[in-house]
Amino acid sequence: MDQDTFFHSLNTQFQDALPFVAYRKPNEERIQALFQHDDELHETKELSESGFVFAPFDDTSKMILLPLAASELIYCDGFKSEPVEHANSNFESALNQKTAYIETIQKAITAIAETDLKKVVLSRPDYVVKDNLEVFEVFKRLLSTYKTAFVYCWYHPKIGLWLGATPETLLKTEGQRMSTMALAGTQVYKGTTDVSWGTKEEQEQQFVTDYIVSNLNTVVEQVSTSERRTVRAGSLLHLQTQISARLKKEYSSLLHIVRALHPTPAVCGLPKPEAKAFILKHENYNREFYSGFMGELHFKTRQTRNTNRRNVENNVYATVKTVSNLYVNLRCMQVLPNTIALYVGGGITKDSNPEAEWEETVNKTSTMKKVLF
Numbered sequence: 001m002d003q004d005t006f007f008h009s010l011n012t013q014f015q016d017a018l019p020f021v022a023y024r025k026p027n028e029e030r031i032q033a034l035f036q037h038d039d040e041l042h043e044t045k046e047l048s049e050s051g052f053v054f055a056p057f058d059d060t061s062k063m064i065l066l067p068l069a070a071s072e073l074i075y076c077d078g079f080k081s082e083p084v085e086h087a088n089s090n091f092e093s094a095l096n097q098k099t100a101y102i103e104t105i106q107k108a109i110t111a112i113a114e115t116d117l118k119k120v121v122l123s124r125p126d127y128v129v130k131d132n133l134e135v136f137e138v139f140k141r142l143l144s145t146y147k148t149a150f151v152y153c154w155y156h157p158k159i160g161l162w163l164g165a166t167p168e169t170l171l172k173t174e175g176q177r178m179s180t181m182a183l184a185g186t187q188v189y190k191g192t193t194d195v196s197w198g199t200k201e202e203q204e205q206q207f208v209t210d211y212i213v214s215n216l217n218t219v220v221e222q223v224s225t226s227e228r229r230t231v232r233a234g235s236l237l238h239l240q241t242q243i244s245a246r247l248k249k250e251y252s253s254l255l256h257i258v259r260a261l262h263p264t265p266a267v268c269g270l271p272k273p274e275a276k277a278f279i280l281k282h283e284n285y286n287r288e289f290y291s292g293f294m295g296e297l298h299f300k301t302r303q304t305r306n307t308n309r310r311n312v313e314n315n316v317y318a319t320v321k322t323v324s325n326l327y328v329n330l331r332c333m334q335v336l337p338n339t340i341a342l343y344v345g346g347g348i349t350k351d352s353n354p355e356a357e358w359e360e361t362v363n364k365t366s367t368m369k370k371v372l373f
């Protein structure tokens with residue numbers, strides 16, 4: 001479907017107050033959209049259905065599903081990126097936000113010194129006042145600006161409207177293979193990915209890798225990890241390790257694997273229960289879907305393989321694979337009446353400097369502020 005028809009259909013679905021998600025996977029050309037036929041709120045408890053899941057940070061809250069069986073799937077292959085002028089990225093944050101955030105960081109540093117807590121990811125909402133946001137113009141800007149991210153726009157009339165461009169994969173599964181990533185440590189991109197990292201960032205990222213590998217060991221086998229490398233996410237850099245493995249037959253349900261991962265110490269902390277309890281007690285707001293996860297559940301992809309060029313018709317083998325592609329909901333915003341809430345956070349460890357941690361969250365807000373106007 002061409003771009004104009006695609007965006008026109010999205011607009012119609014939105015005007016009709018019907019649920020949808022439109023998204024583009026990292027480094028892909030195709031934008032896909034799932035349009036649910038009615039406004040029923042579907043929940044998934046087992047992650048066993050086919051569809052698009054939108055799950056909150058708090059793993060005891062409802063995971064929302066746009067079921068494939070109740071939706072239409074459409075594509076747009078010819079999206080034309082347009083240069084985005086970033087004229088308006090200097091929205092001011094309220095001063096009292098800074099004081100409150102720094103106080104919470106200090107509480108976290110004390111808790112790390114005095115208890116078993118090793119790392120906790122603190123976050124905050126940043127509100128931008130805005131009337132009549134042109135949602136699909138913002139979505140197009142996200143698509144034009146962040147080609148290596150998972151870019152999405154998700155809507156349900158009973159839940160709300162979210163957009164984002166996340167650099168973090170939670171889980172990919174294809175048949176018996178799975179992969180994930182440990183992403184942590186942040187610095188501003190200054191024209192090169194050839195940078196050095198401090199011990200704080202290296203240790204913080206190592207916590208995430210070690211946690212993922214040790215937790216996965218119960219549900220997978222043949223785990224392998226890549227070298228740690230620096231990756232770019234818009235105007236930021238992060239440390240990333242890729243992790244892949246084979247699912248054990250008895251644990252190949254997606255829920256088992258997601259439970260072993262989410263929320264990872266990239267968005268929660270270590271040990272997980274203590275970090276989560278600290279977040280729920282001290283953050284003073286509800287993260288809802290920020291730092292939750294989202295993506296395709298059990299999509300069937302048909303792959304053809306031609307074994308003999310001379311006799312094409314008889315030698316085309318088609319294999320149907322079931323794939324799931326889930327991403328962590330970071331660098332995102334929630335569209336509220338007259339206001340946009342941007343959500344940003346960062347990992348606190350014993351070596352954290354509160355002022356620098358505040359700056360890191362300010363830098364993270366620029367991912368979304370760049371596309372607002």
Ligand SMILES: C=C(O[C@@H]1C=C(C(=O)O)C=C[C@H]1O)C(=O)O
Nearest residue numbers: 183184185186266344345346347
């Ligand atoms: C929590 C966020 O990002 C996460 C935290 C990071 C950090 O602490 O350095 C880096 C990447 C993400 O895993 C966010 O973007 O809000």
